[in-house]
Amino acid sequence: MILDGKAPSGPIENTWDKHRFEMKLVNPANKRKYKVLVVGTGLAGGAAAASLAELGYNVEAFCYQDSARRAHSIAAQGGINAAKNYPNDGDSIFRLFYDTVKGGDFRAREADVWRLSQVSNNIIDQCVAQGVPFARDYAGYLDNRSFGGAQVSRTFYARGQTGQQLLLGAYQAYSRQIKAGGIKEYPRTEMLDLVVVDGVAKGITVRDMVTGEIRSHWGDAVILATGGYVNVFYLSTNAMGCSVTAIWRAAKKGAYFANPCYTQIHPTCIPQSGEHQSKLTLMSESLRNDGRCWVPKRKEDVSKPVSQIPEEDRDYYLERKYPSFGNLAPRDIASRAAKEQCDDGRGVGPGARGVYLDFADSINRLGQSTIAERYGNLFQMYEKITAEDAYEVPMRIYPAPHYSMGGLWVDYNLMSNLPGLFVLGEANFSVHGANRLGASALMQGLADGYFVIPYTIADYLARIKPAAVTTEHPEFKKSLEEVGAQGNKYLSIKGKKTVTEFHRELGKIMWENVGMARSEESLKKALKEIPKLREEFWQNLRLPGGASEVNQQLENAGRVADFLEFGELLAKDALERNESCGGHFRVEHQTEDGEATRDDENYTYVAAWEFKGVGKEPELHKEPLKFENVELAVRSYK
Numbered sequence: 001m002i003l004d005g006k007a008p009s010g011p012i013e014n015t016w017d018k019h020r021f022e023m024k025l026v027n028p029a030n031k032r033k034y035k036v037l038v039v040g041t042g043l044a045g046g047a048a049a050a051s052l053a054e055l056g057y058n059v060e061a062f063c064y065q066d067s068a069r070r071a072h073s074i075a076a077q078g079g080i081n082a083a084k085n086y087p088n089d090g091d092s093i094f095r096l097f098y099d100t101v102k103g104g105d106f107r108a109r110e111a112d113v114w115r116l117s118q119v120s121n122n123i124i125d126q127c128v129a130q131g132v133p134f135a136r137d138y139a140g141y142l143d144n145r146s147f148g149g150a151q152v153s154r155t156f157y158a159r160g161q162t163g164q165q166l167l168l169g170a171y172q173a174y175s176r177q178i179k180a181g182g183i184k185e186y187p188r189t190e191m192l193d194l195v196v197v198d199g200v201a202k203g204i205t206v207r208d209m210v211t212g213e214i215r216s217h218w219g220d221a222v223i224l225a226t227g228g229y230v231n232v233f234y235l236s237t238n239a240m241g242c243s244v245t246a247i248w249r250a251a252k253k254g255a256y257f258a259n260p261c262y263t264q265i266h267p268t269c270i271p272q273s274g275e276h277q278s279k280l281t282l283m284s285e286s287l288r289n290d291g292r293c294w295v296p297k298r299k300e301d302v303s304k305p306v307s308q309i310p311e312e313d314r315d316y317y318l319e320r321k322y323p324s325f326g327n328l329a330p331r332d333i334a335s336r337a338a339k340e341q342c343d344d345g346r347g348v349g350p351g352a353r354g355v356y357l358d359f360a361d362s363i364n365r366l367g368q369s370t371i372a373e374r375y376g377n378l379f380q381m382y383e384k385i386t387a388e389d390a391y392e393v394p395m396r397i398y399p400a401p402h403y404s405m406g407g408l409w410v411d412y413n414l415m416s417n418l419p420g421l422f423v424l425g426e427a428n429f430s431v432h433g434a435n436r437l438g439a440s441a442l443m444q445g446l447a448d449g450y451f452v453i454p455y456t457i458a459d460y461l462a463r464i465k466p467a468a469v470t471t472e473h474p475e476f477k478k479s480l481e482e483v484g485a486q487g488n489k490y491l492s493i494k495g496k497k498t499v500t501e502f503h504r505e506l507g508k509i510m511w512e513n514v515g516m517a518r519s520e521e522s523l524k525k526a527l528k529e530i531p532k533l534r535e536e537f538w539q540n541l542r543l544p545g546g547a548s549e550v551n552q553q554l555e556n557a558g559r560v561a562d563f564l565e566f567g568e569l570l571a572k573d574a575l576e577r578n579e580s581c582g583g584h585f586r587v588e589h590q591t592e593d594g595e596a597t598r599d600d601e602n603y604t605y606v607a608a609w610e611f612k613g614v615g616k617e618p619e620l621h622k623e624p625l626k627f628e629n630v631e632l633a634v635r636s637y638k
Contacts, residue, residue, distance in 0.1 A: 003256075003608055003623035006411040007111035012629050013093075016115040019412070020455050024462035031056035033466040036457065037204055037219035038062070039191045039246055042071030043163070043170055043442060044425030045225030047449025050173035053182030055454060060217055061174070061183050062206060064190045064241060064555075069171050072227055072239045073445060076163035077378065078286035079147065079155035080127075080442035082120040087144050091152040093117045100440065101630045103149040103330055104405070104433020105582035105598060107262070109606070110629055111412060112430045119451040120443055124156055126450055130169035133158050135374075145289050145374075147438040149330040149637070155439040160284050160378040166442055170449070190555060192483045194222065194250045194421065195475050201250075201421035202469040205479040207487070209555060212548035214483050216476040220466055221457055224250060225424040225449070228404035230263055232563045232570065233515065234507020236401035237269055237282035243559035244566045247408050247427050255416045256608035256621060258409035258429035260566070261574035264436055264583045265516050266402030267334035270385055270395075271354040278500075280400040281385055283357075284378055285438040288327045290362035290371060291395065293318050293338070295346040295355050302348050306356070306393055317341055317355075325637040332435045332583045332596075333637060335399035339516055340594060342398070349396045358394035399516060403441065405432040405583065406573075409608040409623070413456035414448060417608075420464075422457060424448040429606065434582025487547045490557040495540030499556040502537050506560070506567060509533065514571050519587045523575040527568060531615065534564040565614055572609075576620065579603045600632050 008015040026034070034057050038049040041063040049061045065071065085091040097117040101108055124142070128134065134156050135143040144153040158165040177183040188209040195203035195216060203218040229244035230236045251257045268288060270281045294314045296302050301309050317337055319326045329337070338355045341347060348354050363371055368391055372379065379390050386396075407428040414422050414430070425445040432440065513526035537560070545551040580589040580596035581603070589597045606623040 001621040003409065003417070003606070003621050004411070005109055005623055006413065007109060008412065012110065012114045015111050016118055023455055023459035026458045026462050028056055032058065034058065034220045034461050035060065035218070035467070036221050036223060037217055038223045038225065039204060040071070040225035040227065040427070041068035041174065042073035042225065042227060042425065043167055043445035044449045045223065046071065046167065046170040046174045047446050048223055048225060048424055048453045049183055050170060050177055051450055051454050052457070053177035053180070054173070057182075059177070059183045060186065060219065062186045062189045062191060062204070064188065064209060066187055068174060068185070068187070069167065071167060072242055073167045073442070074164040075237065075239070075282060076442050077160045077282070078284035079145065079157035079162045079439040080123065080166065080446070081147070081154050081437070081439045082124045082156060082443065083117055083154060084121055084124060084142075086142060087153045089152045091154050095152065096120060096154065098630055099150050100431065100437060101433065102635060103437040104435050105596070105635050106433065106600070106604070106627060106630070106632050107259075107581055107625065108431055108433035109625060110627060115452065116431050116444060116447050119447045122451055123443065123446045127166060127169050127446070130172060132165050132169045135159065145286060146328055148285055148288065148328045148334065149325070149437040150328070151325070155286070157286065159373075160286065160375050163442055166446065170446070191226075191246045192249060192486075192558065193479045194253045194255075195479045196253045196418060197469050197473055197475045199254070200419045202473070203471065203476060205476070205483050207483070210550055212546070212551065214480055216471050216480055218470045218476070220461060220464065221420050221422060223422045223424060223453065223457070224408070224427050226427050228407070228426040229566065230401040230404050232506070232567050233401040233510045234503050235272060235277060235280050235511070237266060237280050238402075240279055243562065245559050245562045247423070248562045248566050250408060250416070250418070250421060251611050253418070254610075255418050255421060256409040256610055257406070257569060258606050258608045259406035259573065260570040260609070261577055261584050262405035262434050262582065263401060263570070264331055264403040264405060265335040265399045267331055267338055267399050268357065268397050269400035269402070270382065271349055271351070271398040273350065281381070282400075282402065283382060283395065283397060284375070285331065287357060287375060287378060287395070290366070290374070291327065291357040291359050292316055292361060293327055293334070293355055293357055295341045295348060299345045302346055302352060315341070315346070322637045329637050330435060330437060332585070335516060336585060336594070338397070338399055354396035354398045356394035357397050359390065360394070363391065401511075403436055405429065405434060405436055409606065413459065414453060415456065415460060420460065422453060424453060434584055486558070487554060490541065490554060490561070491543050491547060493538065493541045493543070495542045497540050497542060499541065499543070499553055499560050502533065502541065503556070503560045503563070505533055506530070506563060510567055510570070514574055517585050517587050518574050520575065523571050526571040527575070530564065530568045530571065537561065537564055569609055569618060572618065573607055577603055577607065596635070604632075
């Protein structure tokens with residue numbers, strides 16, 4: 001099937017304004033007749049829930065944390081992009097649009113990226129009005145710093161905790177609507193199924209994570225804003241609760257899964273210290289504004305203290321390879337470059353899997369107090385984890401799984417192929433292409449939640465009758481039975497291996513074969529090993545406890561079971577895409593100096609996969625990508 005993204009036609013600078021005018025509206029009195037379910041209450045979901053409730057819709061919001069304030073959006077520390085051009089350094093909406101399309105290696109839908117760039121400025125105004133304490137310059141104006149993949153300073157920030165401050169802003173608006181009665185909140189609740197009636201999303205089935213109760217909720221529309229899936233690699237920068245479950249269960253009910261192979265490896269993470277670890281810690285990309293990446297030029301110097309390696313014996317490899325962007329090369333490029341140095345035997349630290357991020361030059365030039373003002377909490381976090389003072393010795397960093405550009409397929413209105421199912425933020429595929437530029441995750445989440453979904457969901461709701469389907473429908477009873485049976489199945493296996501052991505084994509398969517570098521051989525190996533591990537899971541899993549109580553191992557069993565199915569699709573998509581682009585690096589497709597080579601003739605499309613059953617071949621649908629405003633070109637940062 002050839003998919004239609006329903007992007008508006010005409011001059012791109014007019015597309016969003018024209019589209020907003022042409023969409024149907026719901027008048028204020030009628031808004032009160034509709035109920036919208038929002039799953040996930042991070043930046044995208046929290047902003048959407050608050051905005052829709054403020055407009056008058058009845059909103060039910062679900063999160064698996066004990067509070068929406070604990071959403072993983074807080075981990076986006078470095079900043080949020082917007083095309084305000086406050087530094088007067090040449091930025092514009094078109095330049096942000098261009099940098100985002102290029103940064104995604106020309107694998108994103110142009111109209112979606114333009115809209116994101118256009119509304120970015122509204123986001124900053126909204127957040128300032130909410131009291132978000134953005135950094136300010138000496139004159140009191142909002143300050144900006146640089147991020148990877150751009151030659152202008154367009155990133156607004158609040159020290160090294162921007163995501164947390166933005167989430168607090170959204171949380172205040174969200175809490176206001178809880179008090180006003182516009183939002184009914186369900187914390188400690190996990191979505192385990194999407195209820196589809198006659199091909200239309202009409203509700204969800206959830207598990208109360210405290211009592212174990214399984215129940216269903218109906219809605220006139222369902223919004224999924226549940227984040228990304230890189231915990232399929234086991235070790236990642238994501239919170240341990242992050243999973244693919246919500247969107248994968250939707251995919252199993254007919255929603256197409258787009259570009260699952262587009263996963264991002266972040267270059268600025270604290271290296272793994274041993275097998276005991278359950279997650280990795282992100283050090284913000286903003287640190288590369290003032291930190292310089294280097295390794296020793298000679299292999300024999302890797303074990304020497306930094307003070308014994310003179311300047312002339314240091315290889316500032318990003319500055320050498322990419323002089324135009326230097327240490328602010330995009331994440332996929334910086335990650336591969338770091339791996340290249342370590343594979344060459346010049347990695348530093350335990351296991352030789354690390355490179356230096358050195359602030360000595362910036363401290364000498366600006367003073368330690370200035371660096372502390374910009375990144376102090378990040379330095380404190382680094383010292384707490386490593387017992388090293390990064391003001392005195394360089395940080396050690398190494399790439400780690402961080403973000404998923406793939407997600408459920410959505411059209412321009414952020415609606416999936418299933419009518420009534422909308423997908424926001426990292427859970428959809430729409431704007432980042434094959435690689436996300438730093439500081440664009442917060443931008444997308446808030447754009448989707450504050451400024452896009454209030455218009456597009458109204459266009460859908462205006463065309464349907466409110467409360468046409470409720471939990472009285474037989475599909476809800478069927479869903480309840482299926483979810484209950486699934487939980488009992490996990491508990492009845494009575495094997496010998498824990499959920500964590502299975503997750504760790506899957507992570508090793510994925511990282512070694514579907515990680516930073518992929519090949520036909522490694523992907524075929526993964527596609528053989530994952531089904532074997534999945535079969536063992538269903539025969540040898542051991543879970544303590546029961547279903548009608550707090551049982552985190554039962555929760556994790558469901559998430560790992562989904563990863564074991566989804567991981568196979570990710571590897572399948574990576575094998576099918578016989579090119580290198582962005583975070584998807586096939587070793588067979590690279591230049592002599594190790595740069596990715598795209599195949600625009602055969603792969604300029606979105607790959608949207610339709611689930612056909614476990615162990616069965618999924619069906620590939622394609623949405624062709626057209627580039628009318630940005631010329632397809634070799635993605636160079638040299």
